Amino acid sequence: xxxxMKTISTLLAVACLLATAPLFAQTDAEREVAARLAGGALIDxxxxxxxxxxxxxIGHRLSGSEGLAKAVTWTAEEFKRDGIPxxxxxxxxxxxxxxxxxxxxxxxxxxxxxxxLALGGSVGTPEGGITAEVIEVDSLEQxxxxxxxxxxxxxxxxxAIEAGFDAKYGxxxxxxxxxxxPSRAARHGAVGMLIRSLGTADFRLPHTGTLRYEDGxxxxxxxxxxSEGAELIHRLLASGDPVKVHMELxxxxxxxxxxxxxxxxxxxxxxxxxxxxxxxxxxxxDVGQGAHDDGAGCAIVMEVMRLIQKSGMKPRRTIRAVxxxxxxxGLRGGRDYEKRHGHETHVAAIESDSGGAEPVGFGVSAxxxxxxxxxxxxxxxxxxxxxxxxxxxxxxxxxPLRVHGVxxxxxxxxxxxxxxxxxxxxxxxxxINRQNLNKNVAALAVMTWLLAEREETLPRNEPQExx
Amino acid sequence: xxxxMKTISTLLAVACLLATAPLFAQTDAEREVAARLAGGALIDxxxxxxxxxxxxxIGHRLSGSEGLAKAVTWTAEEFKRDGIPxxxxxxxxxxxxxxxxxxxxxxxxxxxxxxxLALGGSVGTPEGGITAEVIEVDSLEQxxxxxxxxxxxxxxxxxAIEAGFDAKYGxxxxxxxxxxxPSRAARHGAVGMLIRSLGTADFRLPHTGTLRYEDGxxxxxxxxxxSEGAELIHRLLASGDPVKVHMELxxxxxxxxxxxxxxxxxxxxxxxxxxxxxxxxxxxxDVGQGAHDDGAGCAIVMEVMRLIQKSGMKPRRTIRAVxxxxxxxGLRGGRDYEKRHGHETHVAAIESDSGGAEPVGFGVSAxxxxxxxxxxxxxxxxxxxxxxxxxxxxxxxxxPLRVHGVxxxxxxxxxxxxxxxxxxxxxxxxxINRQNLNKNVAALAVMTWLLAEREETLPRNEPQExx
Numbered sequence: 001x002x003x004x005m006k007t008i009s010t011l012l013a014v015a016c017l018l019a020t021a022p023l024f025a026q027t028d029a030e031r032e033v034a035a036r037l038a039g040g041a042l043i044d045x046x047x048x049x050x051x052x053x054x055x056x057x058i059g060h061r062l063s064g065s066e067g068l069a070k071a072v073t074w075t076a077e078e079f080k081r082d083g084i085p086x087x088x089x090x091x092x093x094x095x096x097x098x099x100x101x102x103x104x105x106x107x108x109x110x111x112x113x114x115x116x117l118a119l120g121g122s123v124g125t126p127e128g129g130i131t132a133e134v135i136e137v138d139s140l141e142q143x144x145x146x147x148x149x150x151x152x153x154x155x156x157x158x159x160a161i162e163a164g165f166d167a168k169y170g171x172x173x174x175x176x177x178x179x180x181x182p183s184r185a186a187r188h189g190a191v192g193m194l195i196r197s198l199g200t201a202d203f204r205l206p207h208t209g210t211l212r213y214e215d216g217x218x219x220x221x222x223x224x225x226x227s228e229g230a231e232l233i234h235r236l237l238a239s240g241d242p243v244k245v246h247m248e249l250x251x252x253x254x255x256x257x258x259x260x261x262x263x264x265x266x267x268x269x270x271x272x273x274x275x276x277x278x279x280x281x282x283x284x285x286d287v288g289q290g291a292h293d294d295g296a297g298c299a300i301v302m303e304v305m306r307l308i309q310k311s312g313m314k315p316r317r318t319i320r321a322v323x324x325x326x327x328x329x330g331l332r333g334g335r336d337y338e339k340r341h342g343h344e345t346h347v348a349a350i351e352s353d354s355g356g357a358e359p360v361g362f363g364v365s366a367x368x369x370x371x372x373x374x375x376x377x378x379x380x381x382x383x384x385x386x387x388x389x390x391x392x393x394x395x396x397x398x399x400p401l402r403v404h405g406v407x408x409x410x411x412x413x414x415x416x417x418x419x420x421x422x423x424x425x426x427x428x429x430x431x432i433n434r435q436n437l438n439k440n441v442a443a444l445a446v447m448t449w450l451l452a453e454r455e456e457t458l459p460r461n462e463p464q465e466x467x
Numbered sequence: 468x469x470x471x472m473k474t475i476s477t478l479l480a481v482a483c484l485l486a487t488a489p490l491f492a493q494t495d496a497e498r499e500v501a502a503r504l505a506g507g508a509l510i511d512x513x514x515x516x517x518x519x520x521x522x523x524x525i526g527h528r529l530s531g532s533e534g535l536a537k538a539v540t541w542t543a544e545e546f547k548r549d550g551i552p553x554x555x556x557x558x559x560x561x562x563x564x565x566x567x568x569x570x571x572x573x574x575x576x577x578x579x580x581x582x583x584l585a586l587g588g589s590v591g592t593p594e595g596g597i598t599a600e601v602i603e604v605d606s607l608e609q610x611x612x613x614x615x616x617x618x619x620x621x622x623x624x625x626x627a628i629e630a631g632f633d634a635k636y637g638x639x640x641x642x643x644x645x646x647x648x649p650s651r652a653a654r655h656g657a658v659g660m661l662i663r664s665l666g667t668a669d670f671r672l673p674h675t676g677t678l679r680y681e682d683g684x685x686x687x688x689x690x691x692x693x694s695e696g697a698e699l700i701h702r703l704l705a706s707g708d709p710v711k712v713h714m715e716l717x718x719x720x721x722x723x724x725x726x727x728x729x730x731x732x733x734x735x736x737x738x739x740x741x742x743x744x745x746x747x748x749x750x751x752x753d754v755g756q757g758a759h760d761d762g763a764g765c766a767i768v769m770e771v772m773r774l775i776q777k778s779g780m781k782p783r784r785t786i787r788a789v790x791x792x793x794x795x796x797g798l799r800g801g802r803d804y805e806k807r808h809g810h811e812t813h814v815a816a817i818e819s820d821s822g823g824a825e826p827v828g829f830g831v832s833a834x835x836x837x838x839x840x841x842x843x844x845x846x847x848x849x850x851x852x853x854x855x856x857x858x859x860x861x862x863x864x865x866x867p868l869r870v871h872g873v874x875x876x877x878x879x880x881x882x883x884x885x886x887x888x889x890x891x892x893x894x895x896x897x898x899i900n901r902q903n904l905n906k907n908v909a910a911l912a913v914m915t916w917l918l919a920e921r922e923e924t925l926p927r928n929e930p931q932e933x934x
Contacts, residue, residue: 204755205672425582428671
């Protein structure tokens with residue numbers, strides 16, 4: 001077959017698949033447009049190429065870094081190269097934390113180098129490091145129960161997590177230990193904090209992430225260690241031996257740095273003042289390439305914009321892409337966006353921030369009837385298994401829009417392997433499959449177009465207090 | 468249930484399972500002994516505890532290291548503590564290679580730190596390291612085809628392998644590149660050699676292993692890099708950019724060091740001069756804990772000896788455990804054993820050197836009828852799925868015994884995850900499951916006992932030239 005014949009036959013296949021989906025309120029015109037967008041994404045998608053530039057050529061992108069500055073410039077230029085009518089950046093001052101040199105080692109009863117990454121925002125240790133006995137707990141509750149034993153020690157939070165975001169057994173179950181653990185430990189006199197990495201693979205690979213020091217308490221040096229070291233400390237303690245660790249962190253926080261949100265609009269033809277926002281975050285941690293987190297989200301959003309623009313179709317409402325800065329350690333990009341644009345009419349905001357694996361559907365937090373409306377649209381995506389709708393949705397960067405009652409959504413990816421790589425040196429492009437990215441683009445393009453095009457909009461939420 | 472009741476009920480269950488196995492030549496007495504040994508291994512096995520000492524308390528054990536010396540002393544003492552009647556060590560001079568500091572980095576067209584481990588035996592670079600353009604090949608054949616492009620460059624062997632030992636797609640397919648690749652590259656003027664790690668997981672984890680320099684060719688610095696770096700170099704080269712790497716290795720080879728094979732005999736009651744040898748190797752690479760490779764094999768062998776000794780039964784022939792030194796980078800232990808003991812009558816030699824995952828059976832290289840005999844014995848192990856017999860067997864350390872026609876066997880473990888961890892910092896105790904080790908002990912104990920006890924012995928091989 002020639003390339004054109006292949007393209008036509010694939011488009012026909014896509015159209016047939018879409019035609020077999022349940023109909024509900026879908027019109028023939030809608031399905032035709034959806035087929036066109038999805039077909040374009042699947043056959044000729046450029047998301048992986050965009051992601052390849054962002055990861056291989058620019059690299060990781062922590063707030064304050066040269067990488068993030070380059071990413072701001074390159075993505076704005078790329079939107080322009082793709083012909084998006086309105087592209088601009090908005091200044092945001094962001095935290096500027098630098099890792100420095102770091103090392104940790106079990107020094108008694110045996111010697112063992114710990115693979116570690118300081119938690120983002122951690123203070124450093126004094127020159128020469130600290131050495132202290134380790135007390136191991138598996139939860140904030142257990143820390144509290146054993147608070148009298150903490151003084152002068154390094155607290156190790158040691159909980160193995162399961163794959164996924166689950167609040168009881170998954171990533172969500174351990175995040176509070178990482179975020180507030182350092183200050184909780186400091187409150188009882190700890191001199192340092194370690195946490196078993198919030199990851200689901202065991203390859204001596206530490207996973208970083210942010211902490212939040214509580215005002216009025218000593219800031220203690222805090223780091224994530226790979227599972228092997230956590231398991232070894234557990235076994236040594238279980239055998240009755242006191243365990244001592246030496247740790248030296250060179251981390252420090254510099255004055256805030258200038259960064260930018262990158263924004264691109266395809267203005268609406270009838271209701272340009274009504275906005276469907278799609279976004280991801282441009283910053284990453286300072287390890288690996290930030291491929292899954294969240295280079296993939298940015299590439300998906302950029303490619304949706306390119307495809308819609310390239311189609312020549314003009315949506316009824318404005319479609320706006322926002323690549324937020326500083327999601328990882330401050331959320332300053334999301335907050336700044338709300339301050340500048342919260343008064344505008346956002347009819348929906350969709351974030352993609354759970355990696356580049358195959359899409360499974362959407363999450364949605366909207367007023368009554370919102371889930372049903374999204375389910376009806378998403379039913380067109382059954383042919384790529386991206387039609388499952390969860391009745392909660394949103395994302396960190398768009399969460400400040402809650403105060404305005406904006407319907408919040410997220411593009412959901414399969415998360416079975418996400419926490420194998422999340423926030424590590426191994427979050428690299430080789431983990432991302434081109435076809436999976438294309439499927440995400442197809443799903444988000446169809447959803448975005450219909451939310452921007454249909455007469456009806458998602459029912460709004462009750463406006464909620466900010467966090 | 469009390470502990471005793473539990474023990475009895477489990478033993479009964481084991482006996483029932485064994486009783487349902489096909490009978491062939493098995494006698495009731497044999498099955499009773501097998502049930503007793505297997506039951507003891509499964510209910511009260513201490514292999515994991517032995518391995519825990521070897522890994523957590525002693526650590527990795529490269530030839531020439533303090534760790535290996537400690538392991539020799541401790542395992543000999545442990546055999547004595549377990550009451551093995553004859554325990555001794557035999558001096559072996561081994562290579563003494565040390566890693567030193569090492570680092571490598573892509574310096575053009577982008578910058579990227581490569582995770583690497585020098586190959587065992589590699590020379591170091593000059594102080595300050597070397598910087599050169601990279602040429603990528605996927606095989607020794609392709610290196611030959613492109614030999615005119617090699618001069619002055621660093622050769623990267625970049626082949627992804629599948630799980631298992633397979634000679635076409637698995638570990639076996641890439642080992643030749645690692646072993647002879649450095650000299651093949653040097654022959655055509657390469658200044659350095661890199662190889663994509665012979666591993667099956669992608670977690671920025673380099674896998675070391677030995678190389679063998681060819682006489683008369685320049686020795687060039689050689690290292691394994693993690694998959695992420697190999698993939699990145701591949702992508703950069705595919706885009707048409709020359710790729711330059713800087714590498715600095717502090718590796719060097721010191722004068723040979725003194726080490727020991729550790730040997731323990733349970734003398735035979737009727738034919739003490741006939742020997743069933745069971746063995747593993749005590750040395751490991753200088754990373755991780757050498758848990759799968761081959762702490763597990765040593766622990767399994769030691770525990771088989773303890774169980775048989777504890778049973779109070781005296782085997783017809785001598786059962787001999789050998790913990791070989793220097794398998795990883797020299798095979799001096801295996802060669803020395805053959806020199807000293809090759810003239811003795813070994814009726815079988817069984818090695819365990821493929822990790823501590825669940826057993827799947829045995830491999831056997833013996834004269835005609837040997838496989839059938841082992842299949843018949845192994846049928847008793849169907850209740851733990853350890854009854855599959857491959858028609859080739861042996862192990863590196865026992866391979867020198869081929870010249871004497873000794874029937875060679877190996878205990879086979881499931882190898883699906885073995886090359887995720889093999890020769891890495893992540894080959895640690897947390898990867899080894901206590902019950903899996905116990906099953907291996909059960910399988911090896913039953914096999915060893917029956918080979919030592921039965922009137923008939925395995926048909927011998929034709930004596931073969933040594934390698």
